[in-house]
Amino acid sequence: MNPNYNFAFLDEGSKREIRRATLKAVAIPGYQVPFGSRELPIGRGWGTGGIQLTLSLIGPDDVLKVIDQGSDESVNAVNIKKFVALCTDVKTTTHTREATLIQTRHRIPEVPMTNDQILVLQVPIPEPLRVVETREELTKRMHAEKDYAPMWLQLYESLIRYGRVTISTEYPCMVEDRYLLNPSPIPRFDTPKLYDAECLYLFGAGREKKIYAIPPHTKVSPLAFDDVPFQRETFPGKRCRLCGSADTYLDEMFDSATGERFYQCSDTSYCQEMRAR
């Protein structure tokens, strides 16, 4: 820890303000709470919303895990851990079970999370309606009136044109039948993990200055028509070439020498644990 900086970088007043916004977000699941996002030494669009949540929540006894697209070793995850180490002496881990606080970009770990853990997700575009309406002034009103018809229409148009819903990541979900929520660009593979979870999910968008939450045991349903069920990504016939798992999200890779295609767990820590068994 660099003694020239406050514990967890931000001044205490700013951290308190972020925690207040977080409490409000927990109280109204799926509602986007505006907050006075602070500028950090890390790029806006590089996870500053998630980092502000992490900084405002972290205490000396926490154990932190940071993952980027499933990997603990990815440059951005390493960089964020390095920043937190600059302004705290908190222990870090790669094991999902050991962590009290996990910050992630675009994945939910394969190991189910428990009721004493918080998952902080980084969000580029918090507004699920942005794809159908660019103006915040109008999307705010649409949420207030629960007017999600344009979103349903988009789903329907996709179905007519391509024979299926073609949304890849950031699949829009209804929270407790009230607010439409953007779960951040997690793959559809992870979307069902939001439903009736044990842990608290917090979403932070730094550039867009919004915080929202899915508290434990919340009903979170991906938008889907009764006769066209929601579908996850599938990897038929494929398994991880390292640990052999066939039930995880896989990264598709090419051998740099031979060009041969193979698959590997996106969650690198889960993969290592499976191999160690």
Added chain:
Amino acid sequence: MAYVAVSGGKEAIEASIRLLDWYRGGTTLDLELEAIEKKLSLLVDRVMGEAGLYSPAYAALALKQCEGSVEEAVFLLRAYRSTLTRHYYTTAVETDAMRAVRRISAAFKDIVGGQMLGATYDYTHRLIDFGVGGESAQALYRRMQALLAVQSPEPVTPCPRVSDELKREGLIDILPENDEAPFDVTENLLEFPAPRSARLQTLARADTGFLSGLAYSALRGFGMVHPTVGELRTGYVELCVPYLFDSTQSIYIGEILMTEVECLTEADDQGKLKLALGYGAVFGRNENKAIAMAVVDRELSHKGDYPAQNEEFVLTHGDSLEMNGFLSHLKLPHYVTFQSKLDAVRKTRRERR
């Protein structure tokens, strides 16, 4: 196996940061902070303006640290500001009392208080001066100090704005003083419709290039076309903060250099015409940005379908930190999200075959 999946990130980052020093260390000549601050002052002004932090010394340091990149320097100053507590808001600055170093009007030849051309590149021929390459810094400095030594100080006489005259004539609306506390965009989410104080703060901190391009689009026809610069003034203004123990008193804390612009356009006044003002104010001598700000302020008040008249479009896309942060994040790995896109694309092809 030749492939190493995004591991070794830590070592790679450390090596990358070491390499940056290689770029800063290409010569034994030093870049003195004082020289950056005093000799690259327009660059320093731009960085301070986009950062929203007035500190020529720190701006110079930031520029030295990042090879002179404007967006990186702005980034460093903004991040530093996040560690500071905001103790005070200054009282409103009265620019009538500005100690002007330049004041021009494109609307009238003669204005109350007079025009003063001051320092400007406007009337230079843009020919590379090969003499500057070999000039002696000492000789230049001594020549300037000698010039200053023979000047006698003049008292500052407060100078009304050109628009005050037009207001008296009834050509510009006189609005009641608005003493509402300004909306602080650094501590709140901007919501729409935005109060004018939020608009002006956002424009004042906006990226210079973004704002100039928008204002240019309005001049070219994607807007109200060609406003007149009623007045442009550059100079030093005093900053004061309220005295805690007596609200009628304030404490002088220093002065800053700034540029202020008022531009005029015709506006409808129930069957007649009147004039309407756009306002621009920026740190330092960033004149084109101040003009662009005034143009865009007026376009936003006017409202309409052009990009420069769309409040949400203008106010949410001009922040240097936000635009460069989000653009640069595209360099981050997107392995999971791209895999999901591939899945979506492949499945439509498989089924429609």
